[in-house]
Amino acid sequence: MRINLLKKRSLVFLLTMVFLIILHFLNILKPVENILIKYSSPVQKILYASATYINKLSIFSIPRFDLIKRNQLLEEKNRNLSVENIALKTQIEQTQLLKEHIEYLKSHNNIYVTARITGKDIFQQYNYLSLDKGSKDGIIAGLPVIAEKGILVGKIIEVSENSSKVILLTNAQSQTAATLENKNKTMGVVAGDFGLSMKMELIPQEEQIEINDIIITSGLEEYIPSGLIVGEVTRTEKESRGFFQTAYLRPLIPYNNIFFVSILKTNEL
Amino acid sequence: MNYKKFKNYFIAILLIILISFFQISFIQALFAPINSLNIPLTLIILFVVFIKYENTLLFSFISGIVIGLMSYGRFGIDAMSFLTIAIFAHMLFNNFFTSASLYSLILIGIISYILHYFMLIILTSFYHSIKIFPLALANFINIKIFFQYIFINTIFLAILYLLYIKFFKKFNQLKA
Numbered sequence: 001m002r003i004n005l006l007k008k009r010s011l012v013f014l015l016t017m018v019f020l021i022i023l024h025f026l027n028i029l030k031p032v033e034n035i036l037i038k039y040s041s042p043v044q045k046i047l048y049a050s051a052t053y054i055n056k057l058s059i060f061s062i063p064r065f066d067l068i069k070r071n072q073l074l075e076e077k078n079r080n081l082s083v084e085n086i087a088l089k090t091q092i093e094q095t096q097l098l099k100e101h102i103e104y105l106k107s108h109n110n111i112y113v114t115a116r117i118t119g120k121d122i123f124q125q126y127n128y129l130s131l132d133k134g135s136k137d138g139i140i141a142g143l144p145v146i147a148e149k150g151i152l153v154g155k156i157i158e159v160s161e162n163s164s165k166v167i168l169l170t171n172a173q174s175q176t177a178a179t180l181e182n183k184n185k186t187m188g189v190v191a192g193d194f195g196l197s198m199k200m201e202l203i204p205q206e207e208q209i210e211i212n213d214i215i216i217t218s219g220l221e222e223y224i225p226s227g228l229i230v231g232e233v234t235r236t237e238k239e240s241r242g243f244f245q246t247a248y249l250r251p252l253i254p255y256n257n258i259f260f261v262s263i264l265k266t267n268e269l
Numbered sequence: 270m271n272y273k274k275f276k277n278y279f280i281a282i283l284l285i286i287l288i289s290f291f292q293i294s295f296i297q298a299l300f301a302p303i304n305s306l307n308i309p310l311t312l313i314i315l316f317v318v319f320i321k322y323e324n325t326l327l328f329s330f331i332s333g334i335v336i337g338l339m340s341y342g343r344f345g346i347d348a349m350s351f352l353t354i355a356i357f358a359h360m361l362f363n364n365f366f367t368s369a370s371l372y373s374l375i376l377i378g379i380i381s382y383i384l385h386y387f388m389l390i391i392l393t394s395f396y397h398s399i400k401i402f403p404l405a406l407a408n409f410i411n412i413k414i415f416f417q418y419i420f421i422n423t424i425f426l427a428i429l430y431l432l433y434i435k436f437f438k439k440f441n442q443l444k445a
Contacts, residue, residue: 006322006323006359009322009323009326010326010352010355010356013326013327013329013330013352014349014352014353016330017330017333017334017345017348017349017352018345018349020334020345020348021344021345021349024337024344024345025344025401033338036335036338037338037339040286040290043287043290043294044290044293044294044339045294047290047291047294047295047298048294048295048298050295051294051295051296051297051298051299052298054299055298055299055300117298118294118339119290119293119294119297119298119339120293120294120297120298121297121340121341121343128340128341130293130339157341158341158342165341167341194411256298256300
């Protein structure tokens with residue numbers, strides 16, 4: 001009799017879950033979900049920031065403090081130089097559009113929304129982040145999400161009233177129109193590579209690509225402006241009997257160490 | 270239901286929700302291999318052995334819902350998986366590994382973690398096939414992450430079991 005009761009209870013839970021799934025995808029549960037997300041956001045922000053702080057401490061590795069410090073300074077200097085180099089090249093190439101460019105830079109400050117990261121997807125390969133800003137802050141799907149100094153980290157993929165989800169560039173589902181910063185301004189599409197890095201495929205083999213070349217957004221997508229930094233080239237691979245090559249990229253900043261981002265509200269331009 | 274029972278249930282549900290937030294917002298944000306830990310699932314396996322089955326089902330249900338809400342496009346998958354694991358682990362414990370020893374628990378744990386991993390693959394593929402979710406996890410099976418996941422969570426399960434035996438069982442005996 002007890003076994004039957006237990007089986008009955010199991011069935012009740014399973015059927016209730018199926019019912020809730022249907023209600024969720026019909027958006028009937030949306031108000032309740034929004035309330036839960038809204039009031040859980042402060043707790044999640046604190047937890048995520050704590051985890052990011054622990055990552056930065058690297059307390060489980062054997063530290064060579066002198067080398068670590070030197071390496072960090074060099075990486076910071078390299079990032080600054082890369083960003084500065086890209087910004088200067090962009091200004092030179094856009095002299096005819098200088099007035100619009102200055103107006104865009106002036107209005108830039110008004111169309112950022114800064115958001116805190118509240119969580120990540122439980123499955124590593126998925127590379128989605130949750131943010132604490134949503135439709136009530138003017139966020140819509142497709143907007144670019146940047147970290148420090150205009151480095152693109154992902155795009156908004158789902159929006160609810162008080163939160164939104166970001167698909168990182170390293171996610172295999174992510175695709176971004178990009179340009180190689182070489183002589184020919186080779187264009188292509190950057191896709192995520194197994195959640196760990198990125199790759200730019202279908203580049204003609206005759207294009208010269210160097211290690212540490214920078215990839216930026218091309219501006220061909222609806223809400224993604226040009227000039228946002230996507231990553232840098234780590235290696236290239238040419239097809240043995242084909243016409244194309246693939247450039248493998250890495251992000252300029254480790255995604256594990258960011259806990260706030262800015263969402264460019266380019267839809268309001 | 271009297272006031273005390275209601276209060277106990279309320280506190281329990283709050284704790285379950287906090288554990289789920291801890292998983293999504295803290296554990297997932299840590300470095301590898303720590304971010305492979307699945308605390309709710311490990312607790313489910315432990316609860317199957319040490320607490321009432323109905324409470325284990327409730328824990329699975331609520332933590333699965335909360336994790337689903339915080340994930341993209343996967344609402345329901347974690348809850349269904351957790352509930353299935355709770356039912357399956359309960360069946361294993363009652364029919365095969367009945368001793369409640371560390372080794373039985375580890376075996377139940379390993380089988381449950383493997384089942385959970387493959388259930389996620391199957392359920393996301395199902396969501397993908399009915400066009401709810403654009404990506405099937407089957408495209409991203411990574412052997413290294415799979416074994417890392419099993420290993421880390423089994424170690425964690427063993428640690429929790431030993432802690433429970435050392436502290437909580439004595440506490441319960443004292444209470445009795």
